[in-house]
Amino acid sequence: MILDAQPDMKVVAAVADGAEAVAEARRLRPDVCLLDIRMPRLDGLEATRLLAGPGVESPMRVVIVTTFDLDEYVYGALRAGATGFLLKDSGPTLLVEAVKAAASGESLVSPSVTVRLLKHLSQPKRSPAPLPEPLTDRELDVVRLVARGRTNQEVAAELFVSLSTVKTHLGSIFTKLGTRNRVEIAAWAWESGIVG
Amino acid sequence: MILDAQPDMKVVAAVADGAEAVAEARRLRPDVCLLDIRMPRLDGLEATRLLAGPGVESPMRVVIVTTFDLDEYVYGALRAGATGFLLKDSGPTLLVEAVKAAASGESLVSPSVTVRLLKHLSQPKRSPAPLPEPLTDRELDVVRLVARGRTNQEVAAELFVSLSTVKTHLGSIFTKLGTRNRVEIAAWAWESGIVG
């Protein structure tokens, strides 16, 4: 009703379960499909995969509309290829906006979900050790190369220094980071975003 | 004008630059602050950091409204503590919704920006090597532990197997992934999202 009331929208089908949704969507090829997560016969995530997932030749725009605000649903839906993710308490305005966005290939996600997504984006990097003393530039060079899997010999060659120098730098890195071996350095580098 | 027209909203201040924005926001403590990125005297990102950044005692809700759809702005704003991120072409509806969301501690991001954010979430992991033959479950166990910096001895202890077994698994991992040492395994694991 909400969507049909829009001047530039038309609901072309309404179905009872996921299998029907996939069949009708393939037949009618609407601009946007709205799917619930929990549906009889065929799961909403599975249906999304079939309509918009990786490997589909002409993927369609899928907006998930659900009452279940679970992280695994959110990430699952996005991995499955969903364009939008709306909670049913989002109100009619956002529903309309989400469909508009999906129709033009953009994504609208419920604000309450977005706030959690952003947490993962804005603080993706934790610093397990607050680093009592920071690494020098040269030590960071070594960290970056080590984290990419270079041996000490290769690090020395790429930095135009001797093997001894690399090992000396590594020694101070170990004490500063509190790491025991080069793989822990690599893990620290990936975690803190030095590399990646 | 758009916001003042809302029955439940009131614009309490409008300022000319970032420094004024911070001063007025601190004085009036509004429910939501709208900031542009490019402002005279004080950058929008810097202003956001001062109002909502990490370390601020009572952070305020900041929505960035800008015309510049640049990834570095988006990530910078979110890292700086922004609650929302809107492009000026988003239309009045989304502006109102973004303010509503921010007022209740949630986040609304422009659909055109969101679609790029989701790409990072849904395909954050690239697989540099398509893996001619996949790793077995046990080999993945070893990969995960190695990627966290465990030595072979520790891996053996945590998996309740002998050192020889760990080294055998590592051997097949090397050939399957084409890696030369354990740090390259770690790098592969972090890149492809096996760990992290």
Add this chain to the structure above:
DNA sequence: GTCCGCATCGGCCGTTCGGTTGATCCTAGA
């Protein structure tokens, strides 16, 4: 029943790594 993949183990050997000590050079700052 036979074969193959997987997981498990042992031993050997050369290489790399990590720790230690000590040294020189240079630059910025006290």
Add this chain to the structure above:
DNA sequence: TCTAGGATCAACCGAACGGCCGATGCGGAC
């Protein structure tokens, strides 16, 4: 001027790593 810290290098040694060989047991597939 002297000093502190960073970057550079050398030598040594034990431990860990990586490669290679072979072996056993177990499950499913043909």
